[in-house]
């Protein structure tokens with residue numbers, strides 16, 4: 001298939017379901033807005049003017065394409081070739097800006113003057129605040145107070161960008177509650193407000209919309225790999241919180257049966273400890289935040305708290321498309337512990353002069369333990385940079401050694 | 402008699418009885434196990450004694466997306482106090498012989514355990530007449546409704562001010578028991594005023610619902626508001642205001658007294 005045909009085939013319909021997963025499990029009040037959003041996205045993605053505007057901003061504002069970087073010292077350490085897809089070099093420091101920019105452009109087109117978002121690590125909040133500043137939109141970001149503590153620099157960045165950071169005190173005061181608070185705000189203000197969800201989760205059309213907007217990671221990486229190495233990678237590896245960077249880099253490779261897709265979840269204190277965020281590896285089928293997927297829940301269906309050193313992976317669910325890719329065997333999902341992720345952060349800093357986000361460090365940690373056998377190379381999505389995590393790193397490890 | 406008539410039939414009888422008295426049905430909401438198990442039971446009995454026509458019994462859930470701060474906090478506290486699905490079913494059982502009970506339950510709890518069929522069996526065994534699943538809108542609800550129908554548990558759908566006209570007609574068509582009209586664009590919680598657009602909204606809902614009663618909920622927090630809504634709907638649902646009252650009691654008896662006082666007032670003003 002040519003790139004053009006591949007593009008066309010993904011554009012045929014906006015799926016509501018991925019196998020049995022997905023759907024729209026939300027209060028009736030939101031259905032009209034989800035219909036409106038679906039129609040707006042169907043229209044916008046076929047509008048050359050929208051594409052042109054988005055492409056120009058991706059290039060000049062985000063700094064795309066991000067490099068595909070052959071990490072030589074890391075490759076030597078692992079024993080096989082590794083290319084890093086440098087989303088850490090995207091403006092604001094993570095892949096989250098791809099989605100935030102696309103959705104705020106869409107909101108502007110829909111005539112919604114007010115934007116709300118949730119954030120865990122603060123990366124999506126910063127990305128959304130940034131896009132809102134660029135487009136002159138009002139912006140409110142919901143954030144759990146535990147995450148406000150863990151990711152303080154990002155809170156200041158959002159405020160500087162003109163966004164209001166709304167603290168959320170419920171539950172464990174992390175990402176799950178921030179998403180819930182944002183959804184409640186949306187239910188109350190749906191006529192004037194667009195909710196920029198930060199990952200490939202939520203009611204349809206969000207999982208497909210976010211994937212479409214993050215797909216640029218995989219499109220670029222695939223073309224860059226072919227140009228640099230003359231071949232496709234043997235494996236594509238990404239961390240999975242809600243699953244947006246992973247689905248973005250996986251999507252263009254799904255039809256390439258010879259390319260293995262590997263998602264790495266938060267193992268927290270270890271799966272056995274029960275304190276983790278591995279909803280695909282150790283969850284059950286259930287509904288969280290509007291879609292049916294794989295979630296952490298008890299036998300009554302109460303959603304459990306996730307646990308991860310990394311705020312962006314500290315979430316008891318993941319996107320419905322990942323649950324489907326898991327069931328069909330097309331992608332495989334593993335987990336690494338907090339400890340392994342912290343070590344991997346340090347290792348990459350020393351080997352490559354790149355301080356990765358704690359989220360991305362999970363993917364690095366898995367790679368360090370699972371070198372590629374035989375010929376070929378890996379592509380790993382370095383979803384973000386680690387500046388935001390330094391305080392947490394020092395708190396956990398003791399000092400920056 | 403089809404199995405489906407069981408729960409729906411009981412609900413219909415309750416609405417008809419209120420109508421015969423020339424008033425809308427009084428439908429208080431409560432959270433099972435809130436503020437604790439015994440207080441929840443005392444509140445349920447107080448609702449029956451104070452003249453409720455039908456009780457909406459909330460099953461505490463970790464992530465209640467349709468609920469505002471008052472009920473969300475009650476969910477959290479009930480769960481912290483040890484409430485489970487069992488607690489809610491026991492509360493239902495304690496009053497179900499005296500009054501029709503409609504469960505308010507989030508979909509993940511319906512799908513857990515053995516799925517919708519098993520949930521419907523458990524609910525029916527506890528005497529529930531119906532269930533409202535606030536995060537299961539038209540389009541996602543078919544298999545669950547089939548399971549509820551088979552067990553005779555009436556699946557009560559919600560209408561919102563944002564619901565389109567064709568969709569509203571569809572929803573009314575599949576309604577069992579009654580149609581739950583959400584009064585405003587928002588989550589549950591007390592509001593200063595009844596929305597100006599509500600009368601027109603209720604009229605269109607009633608036109609589509611035909612014989613099926615239409616009850617209005619969300620935002621009704623005073624006896625005067627209840628009376629106002631009672632003029633345009635077949636039933637009046639009072640939630641957050643009563644949950645707040647239940648939470649203010651330090652003992653089961655105090656919680657029961659607090660809700661009884663408010664309900665008695667609402668009952669008088671509905672009849673007025």
Ligand SMILES: Cc1ncc(COP(=O)(O)O)c(C=O)c1O
Nearest residue numbers: 123241242243244245312383384
């Ligand atoms: C740098 C980075 N990577 C990954 C994630 C996880 O999200 P997702 O699984 O949607 O990519 C986050 C979330 O905040 C993040 O900031």
